[in-house]
Amino acid sequence: MRERLSGEERRRQIVETAVDLFSRKGFRGTTTREIAEAAGISEAMIFKHFATKRELYSAIIEVKSETEQLLASAAKAARGTHDAEVLRAVGLKMLEQTERDPSLMRLLLFSALEGHELSEIFFESRVRRLHEFLSSYIRKGVEEGRFRPVDSLIVARGFIGMVVHYLLIHEVFGVKRPPRASPEEVVELFVSIFLKGIQR
């Protein structure tokens, strides 16, 4: 036996372990036995904390839906002076966060593809809000005459798409990153293309 944890601590540890496994192998691809083993406990312990495997998965989605870091730092940057700064902040944060820990992105994709019931909530909290933030930022720019008239939501998703696709290629499809391209340079490139592209 390893160590005895309090109910709450053990619960958190199970969730953490499960995040890792579910994000790498999906809901169906992960067995409760695996989770128990990776957490160093017996399977029964998992079912003391979560009635079903599905409930554990839902708990994960709920936990992962909470954090607000990205949006917060984007909003902060939005008070900055230049458009480039805002986009750079959003893009860099997405890159850095996902490269440090790709589990969120993989969970989002898995839960949508596998059709999990909470997938929508997950999407709303982690994705849509970012889209709407950027979209309204761009709409303002259009109104103020800095950008040409464009559909702000589609265009916002276009920018985010460049970054997400870059991450998809490297984190999901496993393409090796060329050493010449640092995150900063990549984001800078996307930002410059995008801004030139929507300016009057």
Place this chain on the structure above:
Amino acid sequence: MRERLSGEERRRQIVETAVDLFSRKGFRGTTTREIAEAAGISEAMIFKHFATKRELYSAIIEVKSETEQLLASAAKAARGTHDAEVLRAVGLKMLEQTERDPSLMRLLLFSALEGHELSEIFFESRVRRLHEFLSSYIRKGVEEGRFRPVDSLIVARGFIGMVVHYLLIHEVFGVKRPPRASPEEVVELFVSIFLKGIQR
């Protein structure tokens, strides 16, 4: 009993049925029993044609890796006069194909996430070749002075990313398409942003 098919026909029919199921529910999420039912045959029939479920999945990937439509039409457009035409052709083809039948995109994502052994081959044949085509087109444009000096591969993936992300949002995450945006307009918007963005 429905109808008796020749070996070859039955095999094709099984593959078709399985494409539909695997693309909607993934490899692990689909049972051989389901496939048999959907195809209107007994499970044993599947195993007459494919030794294992995995072998059936691999057969699907191989079949789906073959078609060349997108690249062909892109290459044709590349002989055209304007850069916008080339990008428009690529973007529109991607949109139209995926909207008509999202199974390819979903299979690509599923196989990469689930870590299927043939996922790489799949990616090479369907994705990488398109990236390389566009990348070399852009590199030429840079050399001829039409575009400013940029990393052509990263930039090509940026453009494709706008389109792929748009599809991801609507086909995988199930966001409803706003009726105001026709495929043509969306692609046109992405093309114009991108071209203005990389022009000198």
Place this chain on the structure above:
DNA sequence: AAGGAGAAAGTAAGTCCTCACATACTTAAC
């Protein structure tokens, strides 16, 4: 301060069901 009752954390060893796959057989085609 000791000690013991009760609660909370933990486990071993099932149960039952579903799944991939196998075997032995039947029906239809040329």
Place this chain on the structure above:
DNA sequence: GTTAAGTATGTGAGGACTTACTTTCTCCTT
């Protein structure tokens, strides 16, 4: 009548979840 297409019915492994039990902590009583 042989061969190819097809089925009904296993089977064994593995998966989610249970049950009955043990160990360890906590804290109240004397």
